[in-house]
Amino acid sequence: MTTPAKSDGATLTKDADLGETLLKVTGLQKHFPIKKGLFQRQVGAVHAVDGLDFEVRAGETLGVVGESGCGKSTMGRLITRLLEPTGGTIEFEGKDITHLGVGGMRPMRRDVQMIFQDPYSSLNPRHTIGTIVGAPFRLQGVEPEGGIKKEVQRLLSVVGLNPEHYNRYPHEFSGGQRQRIGIARALALKPKLVVADEPVSALDVSIQAQVVNLLDDLQEELGLTYVIIAHDLSVVRHVSDRIAVMYLGKIVELADRDALYKAPMHPYTKALMSAVPIPDPRRKHAKSERILLKGDVPSPISPPSGCRFHTRCWKATEICRTTEPALKELRPGQRVACHHPENFADQAPQDTVLLTAAKEAAELVSEEALAKSAETSAAVAAAAEEAAEASSDDAASSDDAGSPPESGEPSSEPGEPSSESGEPSSESGEPSSESGEPSSESGEPSSDDAAREPAAPSAEVKKQSVAKEADDDRQESSDD
Numbered sequence: 280m281t282t283p284a285k286s287d288g289a290t291l292t293k294d295a296d297l298g299e300t301l302l303k304v305t306g307l308q309k310h311f312p313i314k315k316g317l318f319q320r321q322v323g324a325v326h327a328v329d330g331l332d333f334e335v336r337a338g339e340t341l342g343v344v345g346e347s348g349c350g351k352s353t354m355g356r357l358i359t360r361l362l363e364p365t366g367g368t369i370e371f372e373g374k375d376i377t378h379l380g381v382g383g384m385r386p387m388r389r390d391v392q393m394i395f396q397d398p399y400s401s402l403n404p405r406h407t408i409g410t411i412v413g414a415p416f417r418l419q420g421v422e423p424e425g426g427i428k429k430e431v432q433r434l435l436s437v438v439g440l441n442p443e444h445y446n447r448y449p450h451e452f453s454g455g456q457r458q459r460i461g462i463a464r465a466l467a468l469k470p471k472l473v474v475a476d477e478p479v480s481a482l483d484v485s486i487q488a489q490v491v492n493l494l495d496d497l498q499e500e501l502g503l504t505y506v507i508i509a510h511d512l513s514v515v516r517h518v519s520d521r522i523a524v525m526y527l528g529k530i531v532e533l534a535d536r537d538a539l540y541k542a543p544m545h546p547y548t549k550a551l552m553s554a555v556p557i558p559d560p561r562r563k564h565a566k567s568e569r570i571l572l573k574g575d576v577p578s579p580i581s582p583p584s585g586c587r588f589h590t591r592c593w594k595a596t597e598i599c600r601t602t603e604p605a606l607k608e609l610r611p612g613q614r615v616a617c618h619h620p621e622n623f624a625d626q627a628p629q630d631t632v633l634l635t636a637a638k639e640a641a642e643l644v645s646e647e648a649l650a651k652s653a654e655t656s657a658a659v660a661a662a663a664e665e666a667a668e669a670s671s672d673d674a675a676s677s678d679d680a681g682s683p684p685e686s687g688e689p690s691s692e693p694g695e696p697s698s699e700s701g702e703p704s705s706e707s708g709e710p711s712s713e714s715g716e717p718s719s720e721s722g723e724p725s726s727d728d729a730a731r732e733p734a735a736p737s738a739e740v741k742k743q744s745v746a747k748e749a750d751d752d753r754q755e756s757s758d759d
């Protein structure tokens with residue numbers, strides 16, 4: 280959310296305009312063991328985060344995007360040290376905090392705070408708002424000027440809540456208000472770095488905008504640095520200065536926001552971007568195609584060899600299957616892990632044989648085809664509705680009080696992230712959260728949970744969803 284680098288000619292390079300490095304992560308890994316049997320023998324591991332390298336500069340907002348289950352929340356919990364890393368290092372202000380214990384992390388907790396993914400489960404229902412927002416002071420033994428109550432009430436008004444509601448309980452607040460309470464709690468100790476895990480995804484669109492603007496204002500007022508995790512690319516585009524794209528526990532592209540949206544270099548980023556309607560009137564009539572990724576996201580228990588995206592990438596070649604591409608800076612400020620990046624010199628030109636299986640794994644669908652498929656879906660839906668009406672009329676006339684007609688509607692929006700209810704709050708040996716870890720999470724998951732694969736919508740469902748987007752797009756254009 281900082282102003283992008285100024286471009287007054289060749290004299291001022293981008294780097295000269297960037298803040299100091301606040302957080303540096305090198306080779307960060309988190310493998311969750313999968314245990315089975317009477318003796319709880321380890322039979323495998325979920326490679327949730329598998330070698331991340333990035334840095335966060337003071338005052339910037341780093342957005343982190345990726346499909347459900349790619350390791351975003353795990354990464355957030357690692358850098359706030361709510362989880363113990365399996366490998367790699369985390370440096371905060373130049374200090375190695377990778378394996379600091381609870382005592383060692385205590386002073387650091389003031390500087391690094393987290394806003395949790397679910398505003399409904401992250402507040403203890405038995406505590407008042409005053410107790411929740413005041414907890415960090417008590418845990419850190421800090422006595423703010425004027426006392427804890429006064430400071431908590433000030434924080435509540437900073438985030439746009441009524442200070443008089445100090446004695447109310449979480450259930451008396453809406454989702455948006457609860458997220459504000461979470462933000463107030465995270466800000467209590469004036470942190471330097473705030474990691475916000477999907478801060479708005481559980482909220483209505485209008486409330487999302489309020490919370491995003493609030494985070495924006497607070498950043499300006501308090502000079503905060505953010506890592507904002509989201510799966511919604513529109514939100515990330517709005518809030519971020521730089522964006523990291525994750526796929527199966529790895530960063531595949533890391534770049535300035537504008538560079539990433541204008542010219543994504545990693546095929547996966549391109550596929551993600553192509554699913555987002557572009558609110559640019561100049562491009563309204565431009566011929567564009569959307570990339571629909573077919574097939575399921577592979578399991579993080581045994582990720583594919585070489586480039587993890589090779590099973591779904593339409594450009595995959597033999598080298599992609601065998602050799603993992605390193606995250607390299609191919610353009611200034613744009614790091615990409617790909618052998619055959621988009622709009623750039625091929626990194627493995629000798630390797631030209633495309634993997635046929637991979638070629639079939641993605642489909643490039645033109646807008647015309649999407650429009651046609653949207654028409655077909657609408658016609659099918661209308662026919663289904665008519666049939667349902669006719670059968671209910673029949674039922675009514677024959678006085679049959681049997682089961683209601685089946686609807687062909689899918690029960691949930693495809694592509695939505697899975698519910699967080701199975702997300703564990705802790706694992707053995709990990710430092711406990713001192714500032715309000717989600718209270719209603721249910722501890723270590725069973726090995727079956729651990730083996731949960733991120734759900735991917737079927738290709739057919741995706742097609743319908745994209746067709747619907749295309750419809751929305753056309754609606755938008757005609758509104759314009």
Ligand SMILES: Nc1ncnc2c1ncn2[C@@H]1O[C@H](COP(=O)(O)OP(=O)(O)OP(=O)(O)O)[C@@H](O)[C@H]1O
Pocket residue numbers: 311312325326327345346347348349350351352353354510579696697702703705706723724728729730731732733
């Ligand atoms: N404590 C745990 N034990 C075992 N596996 C876990 C644990 N926590 C997360 N995982 C697994 O690690 C992977 C990454 O999970 P994570 O919650 O970080 O994904 P995410 O990108 O935040 O997804 P979402 O967008 O749905 O929130 C998933 O496969 C998940 O099942």
Ligand code: SF4
Pocket residue numbers: 545546547586587588589590592593594595596599604616617618619620
């Ligand atoms: S071209 Fe190869 S390296 Fe690049 S994303 Fe596709 S599979 Fe991975």
Ligand SMILES: [Mg+2]
Pocket residue numbers: 351352353396476
């Ligand atoms: Mg998550």
